Amino acid sequence: MRLFLRLIVLLLVLLGVAVAVLVHYIKNPHVPAYQTPDEVIYLEQWDEQARQLYYYTPQGTTLKGLRYDWLVALEQPFNQNAFIAADNLGRYGLLFDPAQQPSDSNPGNLPVGLARHQDTDSGIWYVDITCAACHTGELRYQGTAVRIDGGAGMHALASTVPTLKGGSFGQALGASMALTYYNPSKFKRFAAKVLGDNSANNKAYKRLRRDFKQVLDAFSDTAINDWRRGLYPTEEGPGRTDAFGRIANTVFGDRIDAKNYHIANAPVNYPHLWDIWKFDWVQWNGSAMQPMARNIGEALGVGASLTLFSDSGQPVPINERYASSVRVHDMYAIEETLKTLKPPRWPEALFGAIDFKMASKGRALFEENCAYCHAPRPQPVDKRLAPSRDPEWKLRVVPTRIIGTDPNTADNIADHRFDVRRLGWTRGQLSDQDVRLVGDGTLGDVDLASVSSAKGLAYLTAYVEDRAYRDAGIKGADKARMDGFGLPIGVRELRGYKARPLDGIWATPPFLHNGSVPNLFQLLSPVSERDTKFHIGNLEFDPKQVGYRTEAFEGSFVLDTAISGNSNRGHEFRDGCRQGGVIGRYLSPVERWALIEYLKVLGHSDLEQQLTPVPAKPWTPGPDCDALISRQEAN
Template identity: 60%
Template sequence: MRIFSRVLLLILIALSLMLAVVLYYTLNPKLPDYVPVEQVHYQDQWSAADRQTYYFTPQGTQVKGLHYDWFTALELPFSEQRFTAPEYLARFGFLVDPKQVLTTQNPGNLPVGFARHQNADSKVQYLDITCAACHTGELHFKGQALRIDGGSAQHVLPSSVPTLRGGSFGQALVASLAATYYNPWKFERFARKVLGDQYDAQHDQLRKDFKQSLNQFLKVAWNDTHRGLYPTEEGPGRTDAFGRIANASFGDAISPDNYRVANAPVDYPQLWDIWTFDWVQWNGSAQQPMARNIGEALGVGATLAFFDSAGQPLQGDARYPSSVRVRDLHLIEETLQRLKPPTWPEDLFGAIDKPLAVQGRALFAENCAGCHIPTVTEENGRPVQQLKMLPVDYIGTDPGTASNIADQRYDLSALQWDPAELAQLNVELHPTPTAPLDLKRMSVAQGLAYVTAFVEEHAYRAAGVTPAERPGLDGFGLPIGVRELRAYKARPLAGVWATPPFLHNGSVPTIYQLLSPQDERSTTFYKGTFNYDPRHLGFETAAFKNAFLFDTRVTGNHNSGHEFRAGARGNGVIGRGLLPQERWALLEYLKVLGGPQEQQLP
């Protein structure tokens, strides 16, 4: 009996130590140091007014009910330093300008993409993480920063799953929320900042409301952790977008049986010219701009109600109320139509070798143009680029994203959809199904198409969108088109030099490595820096303090495919082997492709 007691005690001590370690790193995330740049340089990708509109227009996300003024009043767990201090949020990879000051659009002086909104039936201003947070990039070189509007973010936003590294924004935010609630001195400072002269009257209600929001965060963190939903650590600049949207929309909101492992993170793609693409998403699965943007907003935290207060599925025009702001989403979409690709900044990154770029132009025509130069047509008043879809078996890149979207199934029968009612929605499945839809086995793409169709209809009515306005808000009158291909799209490459890392999962750090055989690519490399390598066209990959180690041997992280090497085409081989001097020439041409400097080549 004594031996058993001692073993039990040792087990308890070991568990306590493990919990203490996890708590320590949760409350003290291992983050890169903040190194401010001398100046942030902005290009003429669009006007300053368009830039501010894009950065701070809300889309209707509510981040677990977190109020904007709560967020700006939070402190770090073990100090009185503001959680939202620009120099602290920059350590997570969010974009700040050392010269930025608070404005009417950004009263909290927060990073790019941190907005606020107020619902029609509420006086509360909610924290709203908008698309600019994930689709704005930055490149640093010799103390200077080049802002890439519409580019790829490199933050660690999504995960609230506790890890020993503790480097995600979600995890750190939950730690500060918990510390604020459970530390009475911290909560008193917080309450006085938030309530001001209403402190006495509203203190108790603030504590109840704050705990309700904290409970939502803790519930998600516990659920994601004990179910092991996100085993492949996303790290800087990635998220399993479809997996997270499906788990939020079908798992959180409908049934725990619908949770699926999301192990295929993808990079945030660049957005210039996206409005001209015939199909979007990495696997070419979506067509309509509004439906795409509603799905994104739902994934980031827009509210969505499937059931009434009695737990019964909503029917008819009651489907489905949300916090999505369709007019603001349309404003963002219109603004993006004016966005131009970035141009190589010779004053920052060095002069272009024009003779070498000319050689690269010929090599591009031989080796790249067949996939990356699409056919352009005119449809409904817009230029449409017909992007080539490359089957996974041919391109050979990590299949996880395409396979999960094509294969995973969800039971949506609890929503009690009538097939006849679905047929009236503005949804087009490609190819047209030959059998009735099985609501117990819906794919994520199909399920989200119908959900967003209902959400869109409800939101349009709530926003007073007229029938005449609707085609414009939809986006060129497009239907909610859905495809499920085991393929990835080959997009045009204008400005590609500004979008590291590469492949859909960010597994190749530089374009030079992308033009090399797989055995010449880095098996592991470090991420989390903005420091740019203008020779190889990518981020620097050497170790630095609290860097994220990207391991291409992990599920979802494979750096296979898109290889130029000897061998039969297919199974990852897309072209002949390129000599080093040919790769350098291609890199030089990619600096000017699609921009005004290309016209200056002889």
């Protein structure tokens, strides 16, 4: 009996320690302190109306059913301060302007990309995460914030997996919701804000607790599922997410069959959006063609509702199937607005004057070393995927065996397979969908018991898109226009990465598709000169190296390039054979600085006109390594 009591006491002590540790990290998450900028500078990439439309136009995502007024009313876990306060959400990388005020499109005065939409049946307003949340950047310098519209977000948003150190918006939101629900006084204050004069109504109060608990359970179930299955072993940290992996796990695992979950160990940066409407193919691996289908797939991954099966697991009647919360009119408005977005212009008054003599030399070096892959190639009308798109840029997709950068993203997209037979598709039905398989088999080769993520998403988004158009009364020429230039839902699977044009690239650190190189100077250096570990989460900009500052600071995230998915190899300039990721000759430090100076002006014709002609050496493929090895073996 005494031994039993000792064991009980020991268990209680251990439980108390665990609770104390949990409380400590909830109160003190591993995130940077928020510094309110003195001002926010906008770089005249578009007008204010376009900017606000982009920031706060909903896509139809639902964030587990979280309601807008709940988020506005929610308190922080251990105080009564608003959860949405800038000094709280700003710690997770979400963007505020200290001068912003509530508006019709942003009544809660939330950060960029947190919008709302109203459900047409219930009238409930839901929190909606827009594309602006991930595709808006900010650079800080000497107290000033430079907003990069369409740039790469540096927030820690996606992860809900519980970790002791915390550090993501998802974890913080879950903690605030849990402590609100289980703390009676906190919930009463919450209910008073949400229900107003109706908060004394016991029936309304109980209904609010029930509905709130359902959303809290949904967050908890996702966190436990992701943690238990170990789905995301490579920590993403600020500015990265395994986009394809998360979308695939959400769509194929959560919604169709738990056997479809796959390890997602390939975090990528959020790509910048200016000029993307001109690209022949989009996504890091050049796998998607149609704008509307791309946006619907992204919205499904971020949490748009989708009706496939009943609560009992049976397919719902055909007249209910594929109904979703995606908002095609709003998606089209965002896509059209993005066509007006210009690359950011280097702010000389803040970051320093451009050295045009050095930039002139850099232009010649760019033509020799970079233009072969990165220069846009406008296509004549008869060779365009979309004849009405002018210009249409054909972009190179460089195989991973050549570019040498971390292959996880491209390999996972090509290799992961999913069983979608529960959807009951037949090849006859699929042939009626506006999907074009490019370069890798035909519909007859598609195995619905083992379909790739790209193909599976293409067909699923085709059904969702058709249903959304039908519900919105859109058809014919209007549908083709809203699809984007009348394009079909093209899909291809390449083990490579797209070499996009570099206009405005200076404003999008860190670099490579997985954010594993902190600045442009290191990107132009041999791998041996690149940092193998560096700290991110600090928005402070280094205008000389051209990247975020990476020294240690309180609350930083350490990006370790030795971890799977984080490799900083490849895209290397080094003398010797062009293999193993070596794509160009060694560049001296002076040549690197010259190239960086040119990248500051690239894409702005008035700046490029100030450059002086410098002869460029022709691009060469480098030494013939196979012949060199043969000669060495012969000797």
